[in-house]
Amino acid sequence: FPLFSLPSPKSFNLSLSITPSMEAQTLNCMFSSNQTRPLFQTLTKSSNQCSFQSQNRVFYKPFCSKLVSQRVGVQNIRVQQCRNNVGNFDNGVSFDGVRRKRLAVFVSGGGSNFKSIHEGCVEGLVHGHVAVLVTNKPDCGGAEYARQNGIPVISFPKTSSVPMGLSSVDLVTALRSFEVDIILLAGFLKLLPVELIRAYPRSILNIHPSLLPAFGGKGYYGMKVHKSVIASGARYSGPTIHFVDEHYDTGRILAQSVVPVLAHDTAEELAARVLHEEHRLYVEVTSALCEERIVWREDGVPLIQSKANPKQYY
């Protein structure tokens, strides 16, 4: 079964060796075809990293119906670790004519929002497929969850402490090679570069744990947000999901949800209340984005088309 709808090559030689292991798969799909495309197909594990060697080859879905390897672009792309990427891949079976969207999720911490979104995809609430996880903290909880679920992990950005991290340009190349349609920031604590934002217009969301524009911007992340809300005397808080622009938390607001701030709330109690609502809201909004139910008002405000009543927007 072709993993991607490629023009069938007139002639190709196929040799396929899959040697599943506890840690990772060594998958060599060597094709020679008259249809050469910048693809990687050799996935090898050395030490604790996988390096994708890209060559001009056509890559087809291997015979193993459960094994799906990723297509990565035109150069060595280092990812943190790859395990069996086992999962049902429906080759983009349509939902009312909409192909299943391929998601990249960016995390820096525990990844509970990432887990909610992944579970939403697996359970069918979200017409999407988590194709890759991106993180600046390769050992964080979100990255561990990805490895346990066969989702490739990419380190970004490149720093002295994360030398295998990708540059901004390489990250765009890698995301294109994974054929990512939508980027979801979920507790990612670094400023996205403008190259990425321009490469994915109106396709990058972020969730922030306050009712923006209040309590947002540089320095406002994690518990600092909730401590500031409590100190302000605000009676309500809640998550905001917004499109991402070049600055922290200034992109177009797409959805918000309100939770009460109780008189004797600690920051931890408020954080837990907001996080629970984040999990619900992010799955709902990601589902709308994957089903192409986002419309843009003439003044630039994005709206969500109701699934239950398509004539209604919110």
Ligand SMILES: Nc1nc2c(c(=O)[nH]1)N[C@@H](CN(C=O)c1ccc(C(=O)N[C@@H](CCC(=O)O)C(=O)O)cc1)CN2
């Ligand atoms: N281009 C954009 N990149 C990111 C956005 C965005 O809206 N546009 N959102 C953030 C997520 N975020 C709030 O929702 C946020 C994350 C981090 C910070 C912050 O002040 N970070 C510190 C560094 C923290 C660290 O390294 O541990 C800083 O920049 O000094 C503010 C808001 C994700 N990226």
Ligand SMILES: NCC(=O)N[C@@H]1O[C@H](COP(=O)([O-])[O-])[C@@H](O)[C@H]1O
């Ligand atoms: N300004 C960014 C920010 O503070 N994001 C917040 O980080 C947490 C990540 O939790 P998770 O890793 O369990 O999803 C979430 O509460 C999210 O809103």
